[in-house]
Amino acid sequence: MKLAHSMIHKLPKLGFKLFITTIMFVITLGLAHGQTAQEKGLAIAKERKARDLGWGDSVAEMSMILRNANGDEAERKMRMKSLEIKDDGDKGLTIFDQPLDVKGTAFLNFSHALKPDDQWMYLPKLSKVKRIRSKNKSGPFMGSEFSYEDMSSFELEKFKFKYLKDDKFEGQNCFVIEQVPTDKNSGYSKQLVWVDKKHYRALKVEFYDRKNSFLKELLNLEFELYLDKYWRPMRVEMFNEQTSKSTDLVTHSIEFKTGLNDNDFNQGSLKNLR
Amino acid sequence: MNTTWLSLSVNRPKIVLCIGFLLIFVAAFGAKNLYFRGDYKVFFEEDNPQRLAFESMQAHFSKNDGVSIIIAPHSGKVFSVQTLSLIQELTEAAEQTPYSSRIDSLSNFQHTWAEEDDMIVEDLVEDASTLLPGDLDKIQKIALQEPNLLHRLISPKGDVAVINISVNLPDGDQTPEVIKITDSVMAMTDKFKANYPEHDFYHTGVVLMNYSFFSFASNDFESIVPLMFLTIILIMWILLKTLSGTLATLLIIITSIAATMGVGGWFGMFLSTATVNVPTMVMTLAVADCIHIISSMLFGMRAGKNKKEALLYSLDLNKMPIFITSATTSIGFLTLNFAEVPILADLGNLTAVGVLFACLFSLTILPALIMLLPIKVKAQAPNSxxxxxxxxxxxxxxxxHKRILPFTLIITVLAVVFSFKNNLDDVPTDYFHESTQFRQATEFQEQHVSGMTSMDFAIYTGEDSGVNQPHNLKVIEDFSIWLRQQPEIDHVSTVTDTYKRLNKNMHADDLSYYKLPNDRETAAQFMLLYEMSLPYGLDLNNHLDMKKSATRIMTMVKNMGSKELVELELRAQTWFSQNAPNLQLSAASPGLMFAHISEINMASMLKGTVVALLLISGLLIFALKSFKLGAISLLPNLLPACIGFGIWGIYSGQVNLGLSIVLSMTLGIIVDDTVHFLSKYRHARINGCDAQESVRYAFASVGRALWITTLVLATGFSILMLSPFALNSEMGMLTGIIILVALAVDFLFLPPFLMVFDKKTKQE
Known part of the structure; x- marks a missing residue:
């Protein structure tokens, strides 16, 4: 789940489905008194998902700024293309521009909630597409503090939810939701998400490692509204509490509904990138 | 010192005690500020090169110290369904270890292989319980050929496996974390031991070693050190035959230590592995001071004086020697400020204060106490x-004396010769007796898999992505090959093996591609692909820094001494500067830091103490107002250490960090023996006696006190020999030897020397 990319990809459904979901949500809220914490957590997660449905596709230019405990910095540049997929995880295509020695390397990913993702990588020097077969989702993304898992789309099936409490974060009223990953290969025992009550955006996430120690804190900052509906953070900061390393993920530009479709996200398309 | 001032203790004991205890209480109250620091930083100045190298490495790469769990199946076969299941389950369970950041084992090793254009990345052992004999053979073949596993996580015979748990410890004193980690790991393996009884488990690693140091030190502190103090009190009681005097001495020991540590607290000092010795050092002089005063007093009472007269007589007789001993010893300890190690300066300063407290209290509190406590001694008719x-x-x-003198010379020469047989070397694992679990574990590991000591080498290219450059990769590989050829090195973990494996995988597992990529882009792209496929906790940061501009090569080294370790580092540096002069290499690891600590400490400590003894002899020229006696005092000051270490050279020859502190431990007693004997001798000489009569006088007046002091302290220190912790047992033994030798020198060697070389000054 998570944010950064979750904010960038997103789900399908529009219109009718959205209508139904909203109605259900209103009903659910109405029943709030008799709700368990699990039910309430799920309801909030559903609403969060629902509010982000229908964005279609996006193209973004981004930088990752990696920082070690010493404060040294390194920058990685990439472009990310995302396609919203109904009833499954989204498809994503990442093209690396910097460092120069990996320029042109492209990573294609079909994210799935319950089975291992499908992943391919195009290696320009070898001029070959390699399929990666691995159950691992929790490794670091380009050596950053974001794990690959953090970058993939937010899907309800990936977690068990539980509402914990109301809280304020930076002056905004929030729900605090606990999310326990359902994938046993996840690197986390749980995540605590601060979801703002007004727009159902994840403002802050705390990640707990497998031994349930506080591992990382993520902040979504500088939200912008796209297509009058979709909020995206232009800056995402991830801080590792155990190693004091951090990574900032900065979105320089993002465009929606650029007309991408399934044909832009297959092994053949990988080879034909610029 | 003024006798009227001292007589106040005898005349107004209650007032002296009230004021004294009030001041002691105020001083001792500072102990509330004391805290213990066990971290490496206390040993190094901030600009120390080893410290800088280590901290730079910690900033660029993930921390890799931790606990190793060694698993030995009774069947001798790791590659069985049962043992692999155990390893897989234990690997998973180990993730729950507090502060753990990474688990490495046979089962979670990321095995990569190719199937046409697919690259498969998976755990080497998955679902161990369902493995068939063919699978087991395959896993065994892969594991025993994998340079990252062999000799680190699996023995070459396939009979012993290792699981490494790396931990990420916070800065500062790490003792609480170390205890927490060890307890957790022990509890975990106990559980597995119950489920898999056909396996033996051992624990090693830096965390375990620190835990063992701490637990043995504190066990000794709780059992053997109190036993030592008890023995000292008991022997003193038997020899002095006065309970009141013994109890009063006990009180002086306690108050001297309490006030000293309290002052340390007021000055914001902390306890460290060096300063924990301060109480013992203060105790030795407190015992000596008290015994001098009490035995002179008892002598006076036996001669028919009443208690008060006898006490005043004793104070008058002993105040100068006690003061001179304390002042010179104190100055001697202050010279430790010139040591390169900050905590040795603390040790010196605190002991210097303690010695003065012991002097002050034994001249004031002790007489006051004795006045109030009942002491009865029968007067004996003098009978020549x-x-x-x-x-x-x-x-x-x-x-x-004329026959003894040549012996002195022969023994001195022999002692010097044999003391050169000693080797200053610190083998951390040897601090634990062979009967201890930790020592057995490290020896088992070394015998089957590898040594426990790690040594890491970081190569900095100074350019982003510089590791991917073919010429740099070549250097890294050549250096790794060189490291593998070194007889002390059991295992080398290097990133070039990963590059070679990936190159092979990327070419459909064609073995002819098991070599370094030809160009920078290929190398970078392979590594990016690999990095994207790794699981939780197994990132590349152990081998590569964030910018891929630096790499770390990790080695496992045999459990050897500080000298060899430092020498190996030097050899590596030399190879590197000859073969890759434009790259920067640094070596670091806790083991290597410890080796440097030991080397610096041992040298500083021994040099410092010898300098202190020389300085004390110099000071005695003024204190005894005789150049000749000051020069002669070199003999009883230096010879005990010489002979003591000569005996040690014959007995063992290994001098470690713990032993280098022995000389400081005995400094006070050596000086005490010298000063008391020489000052009594001097006293007689001034009053017109010749050398022979003066020696006789010295024996008669101070011999008994020196004899009792020596016996008391030597027996006390020998109690430490009961410890399974070699740091303490060997220290106890050598301290005991030197204390005995110091007395032997004063009784056997010094008198003939005086009688031969101090003949003519009678008329001066």
Missing amino acids: RDLGHIERFGEWVIRH
């Missing part, structure tokens, strides 16, 4: 034929 043992021994020495 009824000489004591000591006096008779003195007569024997005087009679045979």
